Structures are given as structure tokens and as C-alpha cells.
Amino acid sequence: MKVSPFSPGRTAIYGVLIVGALLSLLPFVYMLLTAFKSYGDVVNNNQWPWPPFGAEVPQFGNFPAAMQQIGFDRQLGTPLFVRYFLNSVVVTTAIVIGTLITSVLAAYALARLNLPGKSLLFIAVLAVIMVPEDATLVPKVVMMYNLHWYNTYWALIVPFTVNVVAIFLLRQFFMQIPKELFEAAEMDGMGHLRYLWSIVVPLSRPAVLTVALLNFIWSWDSFKWPLLVTRDTNLRVLGVGLQQFKSGEGATNTQELMVFATLVVLPVLVLYFLLQRQFREAVTTVGIKG
Amino acid sequence: MAGVPTVVSRRRSGHFSRKRVRELGLGYAMLAPAVILLLVFEVFPILYGVYISTCDWRLECTQFVGFDNYFRALTTASTWHSLLITATYALISVPLQLGIGLGVAYLLYQKVRGQNFFRTVLFLPYITSTVASAAIWSYLYSPDNGVLNGILKTIGLPAQHWLTEPKGVFALMAQSAGIALPAWAAGPSLALVSLIAFTTWVFVGYDIAIFLAGLGNIPNELYDAAKVDGAGGWTLFRSITIPLLSPTTYFLLIFTVIGTFKAFNHVWVMTEGGPADATTTTSVLIFQQLYQANRYGYAAALSFILFAVILLLTLIQNQWAGRRVVYE
Numbered sequence: 001m002k003v004s005p006f007s008p009g010r011t012a013i014y015g016v017l018i019v020g021a022l023l024s025l026l027p028f029v030y031m032l033l034t035a036f037k038s039y040g041d042v043v044n045n046n047q048w049p050w051p052p053f054g055a056e057v058p059q060f061g062n063f064p065a066a067m068q069q070i071g072f073d074r075q076l077g078t079p080l081f082v083r084y085f086l087n088s089v090v091v092t093t094a095i096v097i098g099t100l101i102t103s104v105l106a107a108y109a110l111a112r113l114n115l116p117g118k119s120l121l122f123i124a125v126l127a128v129i130m131v132p133e134d135a136t137l138v139p140k141v142v143m144m145y146n147l148h149w150y151n152t153y154w155a156l157i158v159p160f161t162v163n164v165v166a167i168f169l170l171r172q173f174f175m176q177i178p179k180e181l182f183e184a185a186e187m188d189g190m191g192h193l194r195y196l197w198s199i200v201v202p203l204s205r206p207a208v209l210t211v212a213l214l215n216f217i218w219s220w221d222s223f224k225w226p227l228l229v230t231r232d233t234n235l236r237v238l239g240v241g242l243q244q245f246k247s248g249e250g251a252t253n254t255q256e257l258m259v260f261a262t263l264v265v266l267p268v269l270v271l272y273f274l275l276q277r278q279f280r281e282a283v284t285t286v287g288i289k290g
Numbered sequence: 291m292a293g294v295p296t297v298v299s300r301r302r303s304g305h306f307s308r309k310r311v312r313e314l315g316l317g318y319a320m321l322a323p324a325v326i327l328l329l330v331f332e333v334f335p336i337l338y339g340v341y342i343s344t345c346d347w348r349l350e351c352t353q354f355v356g357f358d359n360y361f362r363a364l365t366t367a368s369t370w371h372s373l374l375i376t377a378t379y380a381l382i383s384v385p386l387q388l389g390i391g392l393g394v395a396y397l398l399y400q401k402v403r404g405q406n407f408f409r410t411v412l413f414l415p416y417i418t419s420t421v422a423s424a425a426i427w428s429y430l431y432s433p434d435n436g437v438l439n440g441i442l443k444t445i446g447l448p449a450q451h452w453l454t455e456p457k458g459v460f461a462l463m464a465q466s467a468g469i470a471l472p473a474w475a476a477g478p479s480l481a482l483v484s485l486i487a488f489t490t491w492v493f494v495g496y497d498i499a500i501f502l503a504g505l506g507n508i509p510n511e512l513y514d515a516a517k518v519d520g521a522g523g524w525t526l527f528r529s530i531t532i533p534l535l536s537p538t539t540y541f542l543l544i545f546t547v548i549g550t551f552k553a554f555n556h557v558w559v560m561t562e563g564g565p566a567d568a569t570t571t572t573s574v575l576i577f578q579q580l581y582q583a584n585r586y587g588y589a590a591a592l593s594f595i596l597f598a599v600i601l602l603l604t605l606i607q608n609q610w611a612g613r614r615v616v617y618e
Binding site for chain 1: 313314316317318320321323324325327328331332333334335336338339342343347349393394397398400402407408409410411412413414415416417418419420421422423425426427428429430432434435437440491494495496499500503548551552554555558559562572573576577580581586589590593594596597600
């Protein structure tokens with residue numbers, strides 16, 4: 001559209017965008033600043049207690065203090081935060097890898113193999129998307145008790161190692177790979193599995209990365225399910241740990257809560273800035289949160 | 291598919307080649323992990339949920355009660371109250387999110403400088419952990435030392451209770467002007483409106499990303515042709531952008547509505563459904579019945595009621611959109 005660079009219209013556009021960007025960023029900036037404030041500055045609502053407006057130094061001591069307040073792992077004696085973090089890393093990694101395995105295999109069979117009944121199966125698989133999470137919440141919790149998975153890593157991981165969106169996406173991608181490629185590979189003596197692993201998957205990197213990133217976002221953000229199926233502090237993921245800290249365990253120490261939040265947000269931010277284009281593409285290709 | 295005829299002829303002749311048998315075996319084996327997991331964790335729970343909802347459930351079905359849980363849920367005020375809260379939440383936040391999302395996406399689409407910077411930053415709230423950002427916002431909303439009340443005090447307005455304020459927003463505004471409003475005109479509670487502001491903050495970046503993708507699909511020639519005919523900016527937006535963007539808008543509408551109906555994490559972190567049930571959405575009510583009251587049968591019945599409402603809404607949206615969405 002033709003608008004000259006410095007017209008009033010142009011200025012207004014930039015004005016709106018800058019305000020929007022500030023609104024998106026400021027809560028995180030505020031989190032970070034608060035993480036370095038003393039208790040007194042938080043209570044007195046002192047926005048910038050450091051030079052040149054104040055005489056304080058950044059309170060790096062908030063970090064060990066927060067660790068102390070969060071508590072210690074009764075099994076290992078290490079800070080609980082480390083345990084929460086490792087739990088999140090382990091659960092998220094297992095879910096991402098598990099989902100990739102189940103969906104790559106299923107998507108390949110649906111896209112490439114000649115199986116009776118597969119289109120019907122594909123429709124049935126897609127129908128699962130229609131079922132809202134809440135509808136199966138109660139029976140799934142009961143199942144965790146029945147399977148003796150309550151309060152174990154199994155409950156946190158296994159139900160999420162299948163994902164219909166992932167199957168759908170990978171199938172679409174695999175179908176675009178020309179059939180002749182397989183025929184050539186077959187000449188070289190490759191079977192389906194070797195062909196899938198050494199040719200299809202590398203060729204489908206964007207789709208595989210999309211599936212991995214989406215599942216990473218979803219499971220790093222998980223909260224409701226882990227809260228329902230775990231009891232021990234040792235088994236908490238970051239989301240549950242943070243919420244429990246906020247709702248009582250952390251007393252009234254806002255600066256320590258912000259330290260906790262910073263440590264939860266930071267790994268995702270780093271990953272996001274490294275892979276921002278892929279993140280956005282991942283979400284716009286499918287785009288359902290949670 | 292080139293392979294189909296040969297398969298059919300082989301099947302008629304009564305036996306498969308060894309290669310074909312291996313392909314079939316391999317194919318179903320590859321499907322098995324995903325299909326078994328889906329059956330166990332998605333399909334079976336629906337049936338099991340129906341069973342649980344007809345029970346007085348204490349670790350097991352201690353008594354079959356038929357549709358009792360459903361009757362009780364439908365005759366309890368808290369159920370209807372939660373549906374009302376959910377509907378209010380959706381009715382305000384969906385148009386707000388989509389409106390702001392479309393507006394900002396349209397601005398970004400005007401070939402602005404630093405488009406990539408703005409997209410990256412606006413997308414940030416969506417990507418970060420909901421529990422963490424909800425904790426940050428709870429602090430912004432804090433009545434004692436939150437930054438929002440700090441701003442209000444600086445510009446000479448009364449401090450608010452935000453997330454702990456059950457009073458309606460209109461009632462609060464009228465109150466500061468010295469007028470007492472009747473209960474029906476009080477409006478949604480400030481606590482709910484504060485949650486809606488947070489949700490909007492989280493999801494607008496996502497809506498922008500999707501709208502931008504949709505805008506990119508509208509051919510430029512259409513705009514050029516309309517401009518030749520003398521159409522101005524607003525006319526272009528109304529008669530080209532809006533109709534051609536309608537499939538995108540429809541997709542976002544469905545997912546945003548479903549999203550608001552299952553909203554839970556941030557509500558639980560920020561208010562736990564309070565104050566005085568002012569933010570108890572149906573999703574929160576189900577969780578309370580399950581997690582705090584251990585009423586499994588009742589919670590299961592509630593979830594199917596919510597499922598029915600969502601299904602009904604999706605059908606209505608389909609009907610409504612069928613007449614309005616323009617597919618090229």
C-alpha cells in the first residue's frame with residue numbers, strides 16, 4: 001500500500017506497533033528487574049533502586065535465597081528447583097522423542113504403504129482431535145490409579161507420546177516425497193525402515209522440527225495433568241513447582257517468585273530466539289495451544 | 291496409486307507374494323504404537339468416562355446411580371454459574387483477541403520496517419510458559435505493590451483489587467462517580483476482566499501470526515485492480531481483506547472459542563476460581579470437583595455436559611459460517 005515513509009498515517013502505525021511491542025515485553029522486563037531487587041524495594045514499590053536513581057546494588061543473593069526457600073530434594077539433598085528442572089527436561093524430552101517415533105512410523109505407513117483400511121483409520125485418527133481434553137480428564141486420572149502409574153514418571157510421559165496433529169502433519173509431508181525415490185532406494189537393496197530413517201526423515205527436517213517444537217512448547221507448559229497425577233515434591237515439573245511456590249510455599253517473597261519465574265522462562269526464551277522462524281512456522285502450520 | 295490394480299488382482303488369485311505379506315506386516319506394525327496409544331488414552335477414556343459418570347465413584351464404582359450425577363449437575367446453581375462465567379469470558383475475550391490480532395496484523399502487513407522484530411516480540415507471550423507469565427501478571431495486579439496500582443495512584447485514581455475484586459466493572463466505575471448500580475447492570479467482575487486482559491496478552495501474538503499468513507495469501511492484483519477503480523484504504527480493507535480473510539478468521543474463531551472453553555492453567559494460577567466463584571469457569575469447576583472434592587462421578591458428568599456445550603457451539607458456528615465464509 002502506498003503511504004509515504006513519514007506521513008502521519010505511517011507514524012501512527014509505528015506508534016501502535018511500538019506500544020504493542022512494549023506491552024509484550026514489559027512484563028518480562030519487570031520480572032527480571034524484580035528478581036534483582038531487595039524485599040524492601042519490592043514492598044515500597046521502588047521501580048529502579050540502582051544507580052543513577054538509587055544507591056543499591058543488584059541483589060544476586062535472591063537466587064540462592066530462592067533456592068533455599070523452594071527447598072531441598074529429600075532423596076538427593078540437592079535443591080528442589082534442580083529436581084523440578086530435570087523433571088521438566090526428562091519429561092519433555094521423553095515426550096518429544098516418543099511422539100516423534102510413534103508419529104513418524106504411523107505417518108509413513110499412512111502415506112506410503114498400501115494397507116487395506118488405512119484411509120478409514122486415518123479419518124478415525126483425525127476424529128480424535130474433536131474430543132476436548134476435559135472430556136477425558138476424569139477417566140484418565142482414574143486409569144493412572146488403576147495402572148499404578150499415579151505419582152510416577154509413566155503418568156507424566158506415556159499418555160502424551162502420541163499426537164494426532166503430529167501424525168497428520170508428517171503424513172502430509174511424506175506424501176510429497178516422490179515415489180520414484182523409494183523405487184531407486186529399493187534397487188539399492190533398502191527396505192522401508194532403512195529408507196524411512198536414512199532418506200525420508202532427513203528430507204522432512206522442517207516437518208520433524210515443527211512436530212518437535214510444538215510438542216516441546218506443549219509439554220514444557222504442562223501444569224494441570226502433572227498437578228493431578230503426582231503427589232511427591234520430587235516428581236513436580238517446573239509449572240507445578242512454580243504454582244505451589246506462588247500459592248503458599250514461597251511465603252510473600254515476590255522477588256524470589258520472580259527469580260523462579262525467570263529461571264522457568266529463560267530456557268524457552270533462549271531456544272525461541274535461536275529458532276524463532278521455525279517456532280513461528282511451527283505454530284502457524286498447526287497452531288493449537290495445549 | 292499405481293500399486294492398487296496389481297494388489298487387487300493378486301488378492302483375487304488368492305495369495306499374496308512374500309514381499310506383499312512383509313509390507314502388510316510392517317505397515318500394521320508401524321501403525322500399532324500410535325493406534326494402541328490412541329485407543330488406550332483417547333478412545334477408551336470416553337467410554338470409561340461415561341461409566342464413571344453413572345457411578346458413585348470411590349476408588350471404584352461403589353454404586354450405580356444412573357443419570358443421577360447429570361441431574362444433580364444440571365439442577366445445581368454452580369454448574370449454570372460456571373457456564374455463565376465461561377460464556378462471559380468467551381464473549382468478551384474472543385472478539386477482543388481477534389479484533390486486536392487482525393488490526394495489528396494489518397498494520398504489520400503494510401511493509402513496515404522492522405517487521406521481523408515486531409513479529410518476534412509480539413509472539414513472545416504466546417511462547418512462554420503460562421504458569422510463569424500468570425505468576426508475573428499476578429504480581430502486576432497485586433493490590434499492595436503491583437505496578438498497575440502504582441500507575442493508578444500516580445495519575446490520581448483509586449487503587450483496585452484486580453484479581454480479588456468480585457464486583458462488576460460497571461458497578462466499580464459508577465461507584466467512583468458516586469452512583470450505585472443495580473445488580474443486573476454491574477457487568478463482569480473485575481477479577482474476570484483482569485483474567486481476560488491476560489488471555490488477550492497471551493494469544494494476540496498467535497492471532498497476529500495466523501492472520502499474517504492469511505493476509506499473505508490474498509493476491510496483490512486484487513488490491514491493484516480495486517485501486518484503479520479508485521477504492522480507498524478503508525474500502526479495500528472492507529471489501530477485499532475482510533471477505534478473503536474469512537477462512538482464516540473462521541479457523542481462528544473456532545480455535546479461540548474452544549481455547550477459552552478449556553481455559554484453566556492461568557485461571558488456577560491467578561485466582562483458583564475466586565474471589566467468591568467470580569472466575570470459576572466450567573473447566574475450573576470440573577477440576578475443583580475432581581482434585582479438591584474427589585467427586586469423580588460428578589466431575590465426569592460435568593465434563594460431558596461441557597463437551598455437549600462445546601459440540602453445540604461448534605455446530606452453530608459451522609451453520610453460521612457456512613453462509614459467511616468466502617472460499618476462493
